[in-house]
Amino acid sequence: MKSSPIIALVGNPNAGKSSLFNQLTGLRQKTGNFPGVTVDKKSGTWPIDSLTVATxxxxxxxxxxxxxxxxxQLVTDILANPSHPDYPDVTIVVVDAANLHRNLLLFTQVADLGVPVILALNMLDVAHQQLKEVNAVRLAMRLGVPVVRINAxxxxxxxxxxxxxxxxxxSPTLSTNLFFDPAKEAAGLITDTKTQYQLDNxxxxxxxVxxxxGFTFLxxxxxxxxxxxxxxxxxxxPTFQxxxxxxxxKYIATVVEEVVVDKRPTGQPxxxxxxxxxxxxxIWGYAIFGFVLLLIFQAIFAWAQPFMDAIDTGVAWLxxxxxxxxxxxxxxxxxxxxILAGIGGILVFIPQIAFLFLLVGLLEESGYMSRVMVIMxxxxxxxxxxxxxVVPLIxxxxxxxPAIMATRSIGTRRDRLITILVTxxxxxxxxxxxxTILIALVVPSQRVLGVFNLQGLALMGLYLLGLISALMAAxxxxxxxxTKERGFFIMELPTFKLPRWNHVALTVWESVRAFVWEAGRVILAISIVLWVLASYGPGNDxxxxxxxxxxxxTTLTSEDLENRVASERLESSYAGQFGHFIEPVIRPLGYDWKIGIALLSSFAAREVFVGTMSTIYSIGAGADDENVTIRERLRxxxxxxxxxxxxTPALAWSLLIFYVFAMMCMSTLAATQRETKSWKWPAVQLVYMMTLAYVAAFATYQFMK
Known part of the structure; x- marks a missing residue:
């Protein structure tokens, strides 16, 4: 047996394939691209025995x-090409036992490709709830392949x-006969193709043919x-398909009739x-969704605040x-x-990021998120x-x-391009x-109707503004x-289930780790560069x-004098002079040169804004302000x-509106270029979003000041 065999998981959406993947690989997962194509793949290791670790x-x-x-397209591109690096030694086809008739179509097609197959019979508990019983032994005999009962x-x-x-x-076991033999209807075509490419299937x-x-290997x-x-x-x-x-x-119907006993009363939902x-x-679908969103944003502020305060105070103390x-x-x-000031500006938001992904993960695990996609x-x-x-936007x-990469599931080119540009x-x-940091400065933490927090309502408003602007741009x-192309939306709704806390926890852990690691690396580099630019200046300025x-x-107190000196030195540094250079452009928005530095640094990644402000105000602070948190420095x-x-409220809301619309993420522009295979569309994306951000922030500041 190979020391590192490749196991492929194949299945219909919502059949439990990803759940099985998580069970097999746990924390031994990684993401990357399939060779030759820009499609994400999830892979991980599965220790089969002491000597064999499968991929x-x-x-x-x-x-x-x-x-x-x-x-x-990727699935057939791999399964039809034995020389592909990800060509599997074994393919596990995961099927939903409650929808066996539909799921077996894919299974028969994969088995007919000549790949060693195992049928993983999943969701038997759901089938049992629907008063369906599946005879796995009889199914294995009819299909001629191993059938395993699982609960992913x-x-x-x-x-x-x-x-x-x-x-x-x-000892690979293949189905002895094809479930569908095309040579019966197209013998000459099949013979010519097999001869030319030395195929035996x-x-x-x-x-x-x-x-x-679509095959990349041809x-x-x-x-x-x-x-x-x-x-x-x-x-x-088309006719042949x-x-x-x-x-x-027709064949599957005979199999299902033999192996499935359906005890449901006719017509009972x-x-x-x-x-x-x-x-x-x-009507009620949208009302419930709006209420769920409101609860999520309320929870982000209410539940995360004690943890944020503890981290903020701890970083300042350290x-x-x-x-x-x-x-x-x-x-x-x-x-x-x-370094510490910049990194601290990100660590303080871990609780809110964790709660956001926790709540979204619960919605996905329960099956409610699929309903959201349908009503939207x-x-x-x-x-x-x-x-x-809907999937990329959510x-x-x-x-x-990853949202832009998720547009690959959209069939029409125009719809996919529009989704990429507005996501x-x-x-x-x-x-x-x-x-959160700007809302906390200008929105009071008080309740409305005894339940809703004003800060949570403000946060929800910003998210809704982003959604509305995406729809208008689209x-x-x-x-x-x-274009004359027409797009279609087909989605199978999974049954409602109780969330699996271990899977939700894994999602939260991976999301928070990715956020901290990806943001942390950028912030560390920018914080060091920014500290150098803010600590040194041209000549002896x-x-x-x-x-x-x-x-x-000479009349200032010692404390005020040191604060004034620190501020003047910062203003005379390389960073300060650069900030003053761009200040005329951003002054109509209410921003000064310090905010200008943060705006430019956040082009690498938006979240760098907070870390940059933390670094700037730490450098510009006096000795007595060492234990002051970043929010207090801004205040x-x-x-x-x-x-x-x-x-002021005018400045804070101007910044908030600016960041709702601003295209300040180089990774996103790179993803757009990769998906569209052109620099034209990232340029369009950058220009229209930055123009929208500037105009909206200008209008907000001028109206509120």
Missing amino acids: VVDLPGIYSIYPKSLDE RAGEGLEQLKKAVVSQIQ NYLALQY IQHD NRQQRLDLDAIIDKHKFSE ADETIARY TWSQKLDKVLLHP NGQLKESLPAGPLTNLLTDG DRIMRKFGLNGRS SGVACAV PLMSCSARLPIY YILKLVLR MDQAETRIRQES QEKNPATGGPMY
């Missing part, structure tokens, strides 16, 4: 091996699955040769169907302790005012988006990069630190990018500024022109 590859969910989108959610049946995998690796030869334009000449074979035999692909599907379903009458209602215990000098200042599809169509655009609340308008988790783009202030400010900042608070 488990989670392939995109599909209903049939005939693809309708980029991610679906609870982790049951994994040992039996492991034994079946080992058996298939050591009729159904695999058929896929070479039908999918040759070159241009091979595609032309296959076109010639098609022309020679006058082969009609329709005949094949009908023939397969399940409890999930009863709930859907309310959750999918054209900063002060390090300054007291370490010798004074550039290295100590770099550690405290640069009604709105999306009015704005020219495909219903499948994913954009976490991060725009960054959805407020991602990187904006959350900016939102509508405008629909008018500009005209900083020393001259300090000398001038000490000579002019204490004075406007040199008025002498009043710098962060």
Whole structure:
């Protein structure tokens, strides 16, 4: 047996494939790209025995091996190409026992490709609730392949699955006869294809004919040769696919009739169907969704605040302790005012990020998020988006990069392009630190009607503004990018289930770790660069500024004098001069040169804004302010022109509105370029979003000041 066999997981959406993947791999997962294509893959290791560690590859969910989108094309592209690096030694086809008739279509197609297959019979508990009983032994005899009963959610049946995998690796068992033999209807076509490509499988030869334009492992000449074979035999692909599907379903019907006992009274709805009458209602469905969103944003503020306060205070205390215990000098200042101040500006928001992903994970695990996609599809169509655009837009609340990659499931090019261009308008988790710290400055923490927190309502308003702006931008783009293509939205609604806390916890852990790790690396680098730029200046400008202030400010107290000196030195530094250079452009928005530095640094990643402000105000602070938190520093900042608070409601809301619309994430632009294969669309995305951000922030500030 190979020391590192490849196990592929294949199945319909919502069949439990991802749940099984999580059970098999646990924390031994990683993400990357499939070789040769820009489609995300999830892979992980599964220790089968003391000597064998299998690589488990989670392939995109599909209903049939005939693809309708980029991610679906990947499955056949791998299973039809034995030289592919991810070609499996064993393929586990995960099927929903409650919907066996539909799920077996994909199974018969994969088995006919000549790949060693195991049928994982999942969701037997759901089938039992629906008064359906599946005879797994009889099913295995009818299909001629190993059938294993599992519960992917609870982790049951994994040992039996492991034994079946080992058996298939050591002695591969293939179905003796094809479930559908295309040579009966297209013998000459199949013979020519098998001869030319030295194939011994009729159904695999058929896929070479039908999918040759999509297969990445075929070159241009091979595609032309296959076109010639098609022309020679006058082969009609759509007609043949329709005949094949009908023939397969006829066979599957006989199998299901033999192995499934259905005890349900005719016409009796399940409890999930009863709930859907309310959750999918054209009025109550939206009202319930709005209430759920309101609870989420209320919880983000109410539950996370004690943890945030503890982290904020702890970082400020540590900063002060390090300054007291370490010798004074550039290295100590770099550690405290640069690295620690910047990283602390991100760590403080871990509780809110964790609660956000916790609540969203519960909605996904329960099955409610699929209902949200269905009811939102009604709105999306009015704005020219495909219903499948709902998935990337909702994913954009976490991060725009994977959300843009998720557009591969959208079949039409125009709908996919529009979705890519508007998805960054959805407020991602990187904006959350900016939102929360500025909202906390200008929105009072008081309750409305004794239940709702004003800060939570403000946060929800910003997220809704992002959604509304995305829809409006999509509508405008629909008018500009005209096409005759029509998009369709098909989604199977999973049954409602109790959330699996271990899976939710894994999702939260992975999300928080990715947020801290990805943001932390960028912030660390920028904090060091920013500290250097803010601590040093051209020539002796900083020393001259300090000398001038000490000579002019003879009446100030010692504390006020040191604060004034620190502020003047910062203003005379490289960072300060650069901030002053761009200040005329941002002054109409209410921003000063310090905010200008933060705006520029946050082009690397939005969340860097808070870390940058923390670093700037730490450098500009006096010795007595070492234990002051970043929120207190912002609250204490004075406007040199008025002498009043710098962060007035007008300024704070101007910044909030700016970051709702601003395209300040280089990773997102890179993802757009990769998905569109052109720099034209990232440029369009950058220009229209930055213009919208500037105009909206300008209007907000001028109206509120």
